[in-house]
Amino acid sequence: MIKRPKPGETEEDILRMQQEFLSQKAKNPKLQPAATMVKINRPPKQSLFAKSRQQNQATVQPPQDARSNDNSKRIYQEIHEKIVGDGADDSSSKTLTDIVMGDIVEKTVERPKVQSNVGQVENAAFPKIQKISLKSSSLNSERKGKSIFAQAICGNRKGQEQVPMEIEENTTDDRINNLNDFYAHGSVVVEDTNAASEIHKENINMLCKMKEEEILAERKKLMESIDPAIVALLAKKRQEKAKQLQTNAPIKASQPLTKPAANSPSSPPLASTESTLETLPSSNPAVEILQRSAAEQWIHFDVVEKDKLEWMRDIPLQASKLIPGEKFEARFDWKGVLLPYSMNDIASNNSEDNDDRELYLHGDEPHRPGYTLQELFRLARSNVMQQRVTAFSALAGMLSIYQQGFYDQVLELPISKIFFLLRFGFDDNTPAMLEIVGKALAYLFYNETDETLLDFVYENPGCQWQPCLQVLNTDSGGDEEMSSIEHLQKQMEQLQMSFKGRAATVKANVEENEEESKTSMSDFQLAETDLIDCLLRTNILQRIYFILNTVRPDNSTVSSCLKLLIRLARSGKEVAMQIVNNDELMKCLFENFLPGLEKIDTSLRTPPFYNYPQYLCLKLMRSLISCNLSIATKLMNMKLIDILENYLFNREDIKTNLIKVQIESLRCLRCLLLLRMENNTLHKKFLHAFRYMLDWHINHVIYEEGGPFLIRQHAAAVLATIASISSPVGSEVTTLLGDILHDCSCNWFHKATRFGVKEFSQATLLSSCLNAVTWYIRHTDTARYQNFIQKYLSEFIQSENFVKFLNTISSSSLVLRRSVDRRNVHNPLPNVGAVIMNSYGPQLVITQTYPIYLITTLWRFMELLLERNEKHIFDALLSPKTLDPMVDYLRNLSTKCNRYLATNFFAKMEIKLLFKLLCFEGFSEYFKPSEMLQIVYNFLCCLTAEHIPEVEELFERVIFNRRYINIDEDTLNKWRKICLELVYSHYIVVPPTELTLFLPFSQVPILPPDWPYFQLKIILQNYVENVQQKKSAADFSADWRLKRISLSLRGGSIIS
Incomplete structure (x- = not known):
């Protein structure tokens, strides 16, 4: 006997019973289960018309009972067909049994609903509700x-028609x-x-x-x-x-x-x-x-x-008057745009017929349009997904506008609170929610303006450095007090310990609070201190891996995740190592977003996100390579070079959507060449790819204004990569690239002479081309490029278009602007500072006609030719019509120097150009000694720790030179050594194993504005505090020398 299943038995027990039954049935074929499925065949369907015709043809009418029985059977059959389904041969209906239902009886209603005569509709939200009375019928x-x-x-x-009848008998009434x-x-x-x-x-x-x-x-x-x-x-x-x-x-x-x-x-x-x-x-x-x-x-x-009917009440168009200077709560539309206090503030037609107001709520301020942040936060936690998506979309638009600087000095956004809301929303696995929340998080952390500008300038010479966006450890009260008495006293104590040289050790005075770990902070405290560390605390790397590997959303969520990883990689070596050491994440990135081109279709107009090369993934690799040499070595072990070869040797990429992929591949290769990977032999694998790309660009680059800037940027990337080869090259390289590089240079500089330089991509193409020519001449000679130097380059420098381009040097200079950037607009989340704030609104720190990069490259090329006794470019560049704009540029430095913007990350090349111009002997003839002293002094106040060699040279050339200060040589030399020791304490020594292409996004100048008088300030402070010290004869001599130099500098009008 077969056992029945009992409560508590698992699926395995049921399967075991099934096997037992099948085995017994195989032994005894007559064995049948207790219950079987029975097929019930229904009669063929017959329409009511056919049944009625058969009834009419019948000679004998069935009795009343039989007719009612037929009708009942017919009704049951129709009900069965409607429930089970039509068609006698339907396989799904054959297994169903007939359904028996009771009689369906319509409920009798005594009084039918009669449409009442409704009067004229009033001008209200709803018409008046009336109840329709039901009238009973008589029979x-x-x-x-x-x-x-x-x-x-x-x-x-x-x-209406019935006439009342007269009743004779009234007994009933x-x-x-x-x-x-x-x-x-x-x-x-x-x-x-x-x-x-x-x-x-x-x-x-x-x-x-x-x-x-x-x-x-x-x-x-x-x-x-x-x-x-x-x-x-x-x-x-x-x-x-x-x-x-x-x-x-x-x-x-x-x-x-x-x-x-x-x-x-x-x-x-x-x-x-x-x-x-x-x-x-x-x-x-x-x-x-x-x-x-x-x-x-x-x-x-x-x-x-x-209270529930308030939303139907009309809102008056007349808004309350706002007192000038009065603060009011910010309201935004669905795109994150800040709305005015009332629509009356916008000049528009006030006609009621054209009233196109939107987003008016019956809240505390019903006359104002838009949603407040509190309302958006509440809507973002709604149970309805569409409402959550709409709220997060508004927050994403708000953050995008905020990162562009349009909300600065207008409103203060609670960035930390918005971050926590977005991070909670990022845990939702719905594709629509992931897409919009990921976009909002990318807008918050990945500054599109900074990244776009960094990519645009990357191909220029000297722009291979990447910013390290670490939070600066500065005290809130003394950001600009670098010349404070306490700081100077500590520095002087260090100087008095040893004057033996640059290797002097300095004991760091670090407070215990600075050594505390951030793990003791709460989440909100950490968000107010360092938002990147707070993001890492939320296990963002594991969450991104889960989204990319498990959820696999085929939308812009992929781009948002890659942007978040890029921003994390820019936060320093420790975070970059966390990303690289996450083997599962790196494997997911390489497999899904860096596949081989032989596996994909490059002709797709809208390529997918997965199993297709993503240029943002290559940009992430570039950021990781730039961080540290050890990270670059680990990526090389992951077969990154094979991927770059696959992308760069494909000859169809330049014509398709993969041009951005090739640009990022060239940038990654440039970083590897600068770090001298594979013992300076890496470039040999890509020589033929370089040759093919230059052959293609000489025929397809459109230099004229309006041409595709991506093609120009691709050509500049090829030239910048070639110029990054630092090892000595052999005849194979010079023979393969020399002729085509010469033809490209002649072609593009000839077009620049004719059409001028009106776009930034044009200037980038010219500067990278001239930098490649400089690289070639350093490794060979100038014989092959005499035609280019004497004809095309000289004509370009002497042309009116170049002079017009050069005249913008003062107006577009970063150091001479009266503005501030947005580097520390939110201290827990710093940015590079690509946007500066003017009185008329935010503006890019670099303009379309920014000439610094091209002029710097020209100056370096001129210095190279002067080393070889060739003065063609020297005579052309120092002619009066080209020299006058540069003289005015230096003269403005004496009165309009902006020390804050001079430390901007994008101002590094301008600082180098100023240093070259100040060290050039020819400019000293255009300035008086006092004027030259003032220019150099202002420039020294802009230099940071990475410019210590420049400080040394300018000290020797100008500041402590008897040509500008009338003091004996011995006194000048002794005081110069004291000041240099003050500068040397800022030296940064990088071990060879820690080579990096990262630089801090912002540094403080090493010399305060009043640095010539810092010893006098210490003496004055000691006098005020009644500090009694015994001074030796050497100390009195040093004080006397200090007073003489200070008086001389005052006579030179350095400090007003």
Whole structure:
């Protein structure tokens, strides 16, 4: 016997029982299960018309009972077909049994709904609600087979056409009137007047048809079956109602009420109820019952809730007046745009017909459009996904506008609170939510303006450095107090310890608070200190890996995740190592976003996100390579070189959507060449790819204004990569690239002479081309490029277009601008500072006609030719029409120097150009000694720790030179050594194993504005504090030398 399944048995037990049954059935074929499926075949379907025709053809009519049985069978069969499905051969319906249902009986309605005459619609949100009274029909036979609407129409016609009949016998009416007088016209139990009147009429009619003996018998039977307490209660209510009728009898007699006709739809019972309420005093207990009965006429509006009807109230267009300077709460539209206080602030047509206001809410300020941050936060936590997506979309647009600087000095966004909301939303696995929340997080951390500008300038010489966006550890109260007394005293104490040289060790005075770990902070405290560390604390790397590897959203979420990883990689070596050491994440990135080109279709107009090369993934690799040499070595072990070869040797990439992939591949290769990977032999693998790309660009680059800038950027990337080869090259390289590089240079500089330099991509192409020529000449000689130097380059420098381009050097200079950037607009999340704030709004720190990069490259090329005794470029570049703009540029430095913008990351090349111009002997003839001293002094106040060699040279050339200061040589040399020791304490020594292409995004100048007087300030401070110190003769001598130099500098008007 086969056992039955018992409660608690698992699926494995059921499968074991199944195997036992199958094995027994194989032994005994006659063995059958306890229950089997039975197929029930239905008769073929026959239409009602066919069945009716068969009935009409029959000679003998079936009896009434048989006909009703046929109709019942037909109805059951139709119900079965509708439930089970049509078609006798349907496989899904063959397994179903017939369904037996009871008789379907339509509920009889005594009174049909009649459409009432509704008056003119008022100008309101909704029309007035009216209850349609139902009228009972007289005969059931007339009502059978008709709908409620048809019954109502027939009733209206009969009410209009029927003429009342005269009744001869009034005995029935008299009996009814007597009963009405005895039992009154109302009910004690039923409060609804309409229902009570209908029940009362029904009872009266029934009593009229009964004899007195029958009535008494029924009464006795009813009294015996009812609880005596209920009978007493009903009798008491009857007495109270009788007294009430006697009290209101005079009022009713003086003000008789006309009973409306039974078939008149224009006189609803509500009118009689209202008239009765008007006649009754407020103290009458019947008023409450009548009011409740009237309230029941309104469906779902028994209780009026005014607070829920406020949204229907009209909002006035007239907004309250705002006092100038008064603060008000910010409101935004769905795109994150800050809306004005009222729409009246915008000059527009105030006609009511053209009122296109949107997003008005019935809140605290109903006259103002838009949503506040609190409302958006609440909407972002809604249960409806569309509302959450809309709220996060508004926050994403808000952050995008904020990162561009349009909200600076207008409102302060709670960045930390927005971050936590976005991070919570990023845990949702819905693709739509992931896309919009990922985009908002990318807008917050990945500054699009900074990254775009960094990419645009990357191909220029000297722009291979990448910013390290670490939070600066500065005290809140002393950011600009670099010349404070305490700081200077510590530095002087260090100087007095040893003057033996640059290798002097300095003991760091670090407070205990700075050594505390950030792990003791709460999440909100950490977000207010370092937002990147707070993001890492939320396990963002694991979350990104889960999204990319498991969720795999085929939308812009992939780009947002890659942007977040790029921003994390820019936060320093420790975070970059966390990314690289996450083997699962790196494997996911290489497999899904860096596949081989032989596996994909490069002709797709809209390429997918997965299994397709993503240029953002290559940019992430470039950021990791730039961080540290050890990271670059680890990426090389992951076969990154093979991927770059696959992308760069594909000859179709330049013409398709993969041009950005090739540009990033060239940038990655440039970083590897600068770090001298594979013992300076890496470039040999890509020589033929370089040759093919230059052959293609010489024919397809459109230099003229309006040409595709991506093609120019690709050509500049090829040239910049070639110029990054630092090892000595052999004849193979020079032979393969020399001729084509010469032809490209002649072609593009000739077009620049004709059309000028009007776009930044044009200037980038020229500077990278000239830098490649400089690289070639350093490794060979100038013989092959004499034609280019003497003809094309000299003509370009002497052309009017170049002079016009050079005249913008003062207006586009970063050091001479009266502006500030946005580097520390939010200290826990610094940015590079690509946007500067002017009085007329935010602006890019680099303009379209920024000439610094091209002029710097020209100057370096001129210095190279001067080393080889060739003065063609020297004579052309130092002609009066090209020299005058540079002289004015230096002269403005004496009065308009901006020390803050001079430390901007994008100002590094301009600082180098200024240093070259100040060290050039020819410019000293254009300035007086005092003027030259002032220019160099202002420039020294802009230099940071990475410019210590420049400080040394300018100290020797100008500051401590007897040509500019009239003091003996011995005194100048001794004081120069003291100042240099002050500078040397900022030296940064990088071990060879820690080579990097990262630089801090912002550094503080090493010399304060009043650095010549810092010893005097220390003496004055000691005097004020009454510090008694015994001074030696050497100390008095040093003080005297200091006073002489200070007086000399004051005479040179360095410090006003």
